[in-house]
Amino acid sequence: MKGKVQNYDNRTLNIPGIIIGLLVSYIITLAFFIVYALILTYTPLSELTLPTLTMLITIIGIVLAGAIAARHTRSKGWLNGGLAGLLYVLIMLFLGTYFLKEVGLTSDIALKLLWGIILGAIGGMIGINL
Template sequence: MERSNNYFSAIEGVIRGFIITVVLLLIFAVVMTFIEVSSQISYIVYLITTILSIMYASIYAVRKIGERGWLIGIIVTLLYLFILYVVSVISGNSAVIGVAGVKRLVLALIVGALSGMIGINLK
């Protein structure tokens, strides 16, 4: 029973992370309607949005589960990125993962693990 509760907490953290993502991207979309934004700025905003969402999702899940912070953070990060990748492919973006994608993956995994460690110590 406890394992299923852990899975539910991890999934709940990912869902909350996506809510943060949607809210931040909606705010950015409103800003983009009034201001011309370069592709470099857009990339940075998307990266920061992803990092903040992963941080929140990992910390939330780890605080609910209460153990193995770094591992739960990595699992939440992988689940978040997998869902993001599937949504991206469904929406018509290329399925090719290049060097930049691998760098983002490594950065996200590091952020997820560190956020998990922070979350376990916030109790």
């Protein structure tokens, strides 16, 4: 293998793909939240839908990050997707801590991290087959 250039598609861990997946999924997540905020502002839709829609938008973002991260790999899409999902949740938790001053490691955070890995891995399995 010495002297051969490693092809981008043959890497097991696709760091550029993970970064691109995170960026794209956060842009789409932000767009969904802006549209939802506008709907809440200009329609009689109740704010009681906020937790459900926030969870749904976050799930879509995590799965999308995993799918994009695994799109250009030939194997271990679940690994790339799971790592993208984990990073998505960690960034979200960091932003929440920074802006909302929520501090502390709880079982709720551990559960969010686990769900991030699982949903990202599912997205990675989808992405590797696209």
